[in-house]
Amino acid sequence: xxxxxxxxxxxxxxxxxxxxxxxxxxxxxxxxxxxxxxxxxxxxxxxxxxxxxxxxxxxxxxxxxxxxxxxxxxxxxxxxxxxxxxxxxxxxxxxxxxxxxxxxxxxxxxxxxxxxxxxxxxxxxxxxxxxxxxxxxxxxxxxxxxxxxxxxxxxxxxxxxxxxxxxxxxxxxxxxxxxxxxxxxxxxxxxxxxxxxxxxxxxxxxxxxxxxxxxxxxxxxxxxxxxxxxxxxxxxxxxxxxxxxxxxxxxxxxxxxxxxxxxxxxxxxxxxxxxxxxxxxxxxxxxxxxxxxxxxxxxxxxxxxxxxxxxxxxxxxxxxxxxxxxxxxxxxxxxxxxxxxxxxxxxxxxxxxxxxxxxxxxxxxxxxxxxxxxxxxxxxxxxxxxxxxxxxxxxxxxxxxxxxxxxxxxxxxxxxxxxxxxxxxxxxxxxxxxxxxxxxxx
Ligand code: GDP
Ligand code: GDP
Numbered sequence: 001x002x003x004x005x006x007x008x009x010x011x012x013x014x015x016x017x018x019x020x021x022x023x024x025x026x027x028x029x030x031x032x033x034x035x036x037x038x039x040x041x042x043x044x045x046x047x048x049x050x051x052x053x054x055x056x057x058x059x060x061x062x063x064x065x066x067x068x069x070x071x072x073x074x075x076x077x078x079x080x081x082x083x084x085x086x087x088x089x090x091x092x093x094x095x096x097x098x099x100x101x102x103x104x105x106x107x108x109x110x111x112x113x114x115x116x117x118x119x120x121x122x123x124x125x126x127x128x129x130x131x132x133x134x135x136x137x138x139x140x141x142x143x144x145x146x147x148x149x150x151x152x153x154x155x156x157x158x159x160x161x162x163x164x165x166x167x168x169x170x171x172x173x174x175x176x177x178x179x180x181x182x183x184x185x186x187x188x189x190x191x192x193x194x195x196x197x198x199x200x201x202x203x204x205x206x207x208x209x210x211x212x213x214x215x216x217x218x219x220x221x222x223x224x225x226x227x228x229x230x231x232x233x234x235x236x237x238x239x240x241x242x243x244x245x246x247x248x249x250x251x252x253x254x255x256x257x258x259x260x261x262x263x264x265x266x267x268x269x270x271x272x273x274x275x276x277x278x279x280x281x282x283x284x285x286x287x288x289x290x291x292x293x294x295x296x297x298x299x300x301x302x303x304x305x306x307x308x309x310x311x312x313x314x315x316x317x318x319x320x321x322x323x324x325x326x327x328x329x330x331x332x333x334x335x336x337x338x339x340x341x342x343x344x345x346x347x348x349x350x351x352x353x354x355x356x357x358x359x360x361x362x363x364x365x366x367x368x369x370x371x372x373x374x375x376x377x378x379x380x381x382x383x384x385x386x387x388x389x390x391x392x393x394x395x396x397x398x399x400x401x402x403x404x405x406x407x408x409x410x411x412x413x414x415x416x417x418x419x420x421x422x423x424x425x426x427x428x429x430x431x432x433x434x435x436x437x438x439x440x441x442x
Contacts, residue, residue: 349428
């Protein structure tokens with residue numbers, strides 16, 4: 001299931017960034033960084049009641065210095081609103097309701113998205129300031145909720161509401177038998193050419209879930225390989241060169257599309273080779289736990305000899321060392337070369353991500369691999385692995401119970417992961433291992 005996306009929207013200085021940091025703060029500290037991925041401040045993951053929620057801070061989008069770009073701010077906040085499932089509309093109890101709040105409220109109402117009106121800086125627990133009641137005037141369906149972003153008061157209620165208002169499993173986005181595909185890549189890699197080629201040749205289906213905003217931006221097609229929904233097609237085809245220049249903005253769109261996808265295509269421009277920006281985009285897919293395919297586009301432009309193909313594969317595996325699981329396809333969006341293969345790969349990585357292995361089979365596997373390479377020891381203590389079970393798919397996630405997590409070194413986790421891939425496949429998908437201690441430490 002896709003993680004819900006919540007965007008924090010409001011005028012400057014109401015406390016958006018403070019809330020953002022509060023919600024993702026602890027979480028950020030425990031997640032280790034993927035090499036090659038620089039974290040931006042506008043996008044983070046919060047965890048609440050065992051579920052992950054993606055948070056976008058539109059305050060982080062707002063460039064505070066450059067006047068020319070400032071005029072683009074509203075457009076960017078709009079993009080965040082468009083991609084979000086739920087809007088956290090933040091106001092400030094210290095200033096009370098002001099004209100700008102009313103303007104933003106009107107804009108949010110037009111978006112048709114669920115809005116949680118959040119009144120920040122309510123620092124005194126159980127004693128809400130007089131001005132709080134002004135916010136009822138905005139006339140939102142739900143009561144405003146008081147929070148203190150600095151202290152964290154009220155944020156639990158807020159996240160409860162975010163989960164309650166987010167689309168549930170089985171709603172529009174999780175239509176049975178439809179594979180959701182996000183096409184990502186840097187500007188000019190050929191994303192819209194690929195989409196146009198596909199839309200031109202395959203049968204376009206009018207979605208039966210009428211009236212949702214998403215129908216307008218996603219394109220559902222059917223061909224001999226299956227049924228697919230290409231995510232945020234409008235965003236890809238909309239040619240706004242100014243937006244492309246603001247890198248944060250294109251990255252934000254890419255992230256939102258990746259969140260909603262089953263399969264991510266990472267487009268690389270063959271004429272330029274793999275670049276840092278490609279690495280960053282690939283890192284987004286990896287961190288989101290999505291099945292991925294590297295599509296090397298404009299292959300028609302490349303003069304080839306015996307080594308060209310192999311050298312290219314090698315440079316990709318080098319640059320994207322953390323996602324060697326992703327298959328590489330050499331395509332041309334222009335001529336249509338190997339777009340069929342691309343669809344085959346989409347089906348294969350989708351199947352890989354959704355593969356499930358029974359606990360019995362997994363534990364047979366475990367006794368096998370632990371005999372082949374003994375678990376590590378440290379100062380006379382040996383790691384003992386009790387059992388392994390698959391807790392979820394997409395991405396395949398395994399919970400492993402052991403005596404001491406600190407002995408379960410990264411290299412041994414890698415060994416287990418490689419073993420899982422060799423034995424069961426998990427083609428094209430990241431794998432997650434969750435290490436749990438059980439019983440007495442010994
Ligand atoms: P943004 O521009 O909306 O992202 O606002 P910031 O997060 O940068 O916060 C603006 C100011 O409000 C900063 O000085 C914060 O310390 C302050 N602030 C944010 N949240 C709270 C809060 O819950 N209580 C109080 N008293 N101040 C806050
Ligand atoms: P986007 O910004 O990623 O959507 O990239 P576009 O689809 O707009 O493509 C950028 C440029 O590359 C355009 O001039 C395309 O015609 C060209 N292009 C895209 N795909 C191919 C391809 O497979 N081969 C060649 N030769 N040119 C391509």
